[in-house]
């Protein structure tokens with residue numbers, strides 16, 4: 368190759384570059400033009416410079432200087448065009464990339480404990496129960512005294528109950544709603560009272576300082592323990608399935624007499640014994656009993672005329688045994704990866 372050929376090739380590149388750069392109408396086209404003109408891999412300038420080595424030694428200096436000058440001119444033109452195109456793209460606003468994969472949206476889900484509460488409420492609604500609510504910051508009398516707790520009952524200790532003041536507590540159960548309801552409405556009463564309760568416990572795999580309870584209360588003339596047993600057994604079969612076995616164990620609560628706890632056969636192992644039922648084959652679902660006459664009297668009712676029964680259950684425990692949840696704390700984490708599983 369001669370110096371004349373080398374310079375002619377450079378001149379041709381210098382002559383056609385401005386038109387091609389001006390013709391680039393988008394940033395993508397600009398990139399293609401730049402690669403074609405001065406790209407390191409396959410650009411025209413790179414091709415031309417490859418001939419530099421073959422030139423006679425005395426011509427190399429001039430050839431190199433001319434090549435650098437052409438390169439600088441082209442790069443300046445490229446830069447100017449890039450600035451124009453970028454400014455136009457910014458002015459046009461962000462572009463919509465229709466090829467970007469859609470991110471799945473979290474749909475939201477009802478918390479598993481709320482699902483249990485909703486189902487329980489629905490089952491009892493069919494039986495004629497309505498909803499009753501009471502305050503979470505409760506007078507100690509409604510939480511304890513009216514419910515026939517003796518003055519020295521350990522539950523009233525500061526170690527077990529969160530006191531807001533000398534006579535004010537965060538209710539430790541939903542049973543105070545029994546008394547409030549009976550004070551306000553004359554029998555027949557059939558209510559369900561779901562709500563949060565508080566105990567002075569630390570979080571661990573099976574305890575939480577705040578959790579939900581569902582209270583049930585029936586008061587009328589002639590209500591018997593048979594009504595309690597039949598209604599709660601019906602509930603268990605509606606909630607856990609028609610073949611669910613239940614058993615009632617004698618228990619004690621200051622506000623019911625007699626008292627009983629209801630177990631259902633463990634749905635995870637079918638009664639054979641497993642980790643969920645702690646090898647017993649049964650899961651405790653609720654506490655219950657005939658409303659103590661003293662409670663009826665505290666609410667202003669004639670305990671010779673009226674009788675009733677009540678129960679209290681913990682929907683978190685039910686949700687845990689239903690889904691085999693190993694640690695109660697996950698119910699409080701608001702972790703959407705956990706909650707998402709319950710989306711319907």
Ligand code: PHE
Pocket residue numbers: 539540541542582620623654655656677678679680
């Ligand atoms: N209040 C009791 C508890 O917190 C449950 C219960 C309610 C028992 C109603 C009997 C009747 O454990």
